Amino acid sequence: MTKPLLEAYDLTKSFDSVRALGGVTLTIPEGEVTALVGDNGAGKSTLVRCLTGVQSPDTGRILFRGEQVRLRTPEDARKLGIETVYQDLALIDDLAVWQNLFLNRELVHPFGLVNRRAMIAESATILRDLDIDVPSVRTTVRRMSGGQRQSIAIARAVAWGKAMVIMDEPTAALGVRETAAVEKLVRGLRDRGITVLIISHDLAQVMRICDNVVVLRRGRSVATHRIDEVDGDRLVALITGAAPGNLEPAEERAS
Structure with a gap:
């Protein structure tokens, strides 16, 4: 069992x-x-x-x-x-994929600045590991299809919901x-x-x-x-x- x-x-x-x-x-x-x-x-x-x-x-x-x-x-x-993917997905259309993945959980340098490079690299790794096909993690969500948007929302949940x-x-x-x-x-x-x-x-x-x-x-x-x-x-x-x-x-x- x-x-x-x-x-x-x-x-x-x-x-x-x-x-x-x-x-x-x-x-x-x-x-x-x-x-x-x-x-x-x-x-x-x-x-x-x-x-x-x-x-x-x-x-x-x-x-x-x-x-x-x-x-x-x-x-x-x-x-x-435990993470939840709701029907409205809670994605921000005008932000890039990597920004949505790290929304309100941004990585920062020790001196307080946002670590953009680390978040972009980690976002690419997350999507690659889950075999999610998007043009680029730098692409805004607004340009994504419905299936890609759903996959991004799921990827964000998986990244934090272990x-x-x-x-x-x-x-x-x-x-x-x-x-x-x-x-x-x-x-x-x-x-x-x-x-x-x-x-x-x-x-x-x-x-x-x-x-x-x-x-x-x-x-x-x-x-x-x-x-x-x-x-x-x-x-x-x-x-x-x-x-x-x-x-x-x-x-x-x-x-």
């Missing part, structure tokens, strides 16, 4: 009278790609915010490499090596060719031993590139499977409630 990198137990989160999470339990194995799936309103975004320190759960526990942790801010998650990278719908706005390039990059991260959590509505993609899948429904975790245990039809049934999950209480599975 692959040891878990991150675990969550019975996480709950409410906003006034709205219960966004009603008891989520999941395990993310180290060095594997895990998918988080569910319909709109299932609680995926709230769960990710709890796992990355953007919001604190009302109740429940989060463990990292077996030790309980309190993620009060995104910086707490970053210190553990333990786990969380991706929110990484290929939602991409074409077939660019989607294939991003999926290749995700497989490369797994080959390097980096844990990946992907939030996705694309079940075919989940079946192609993931090792595990966790299903949320109405703010609760209802099923977790190795990807070779399920197919697309089974996932749809779990997401919609047409089939009971293996994490639901026995009385709910029997109903």
Whole structure:
């Protein structure tokens, strides 16, 4: 069994009278790609915010490499090596690739000046190691294709997230060719031993590139499977409630 990198137990989160999470339990194995799936309103975004320190759960526990942790801010998650690539990518169009990679984390000389040469060289190394094809690290992001922009955002997360990278719908706005390039990059991260959590509505993609899948429904975790245990039809049934999950209480599975 692959040891878990991150675990969550019975996480709950409410906003006034709205219960966004009603008891989520999941395990993310180290060095594997895990998918988080569910319909709109299932609680995926709230769960990710709890796992990355953007919001604190009302109740429940989060463990990292077996030790309980309190993620009060995104910086707490970053210190553990957890980085997130959001749908908006958080790239600045008018800055070069190397500037985006080191945004707010600039390398400086001992006497305080920005070490531009070191950042350019290290950026080239990062992209080369990840097999990311861009014209030059000196090119502005505005001139990049959608797939290249997504790859740059992932590269930045990998450069700083040494333990786990969380991706929110990484290929939602991409074409077939660019989607294939991003999926290749995700497989490369797994080959390097980096844990990946992907939030996705694309079940075919989940079946192609993931090792595990966790299903949320109405703010609760209802099923977790190795990807070779399920197919697309089974996932749809779990997401919609047409089939009971293996994490639901026995009385709910029997109903």
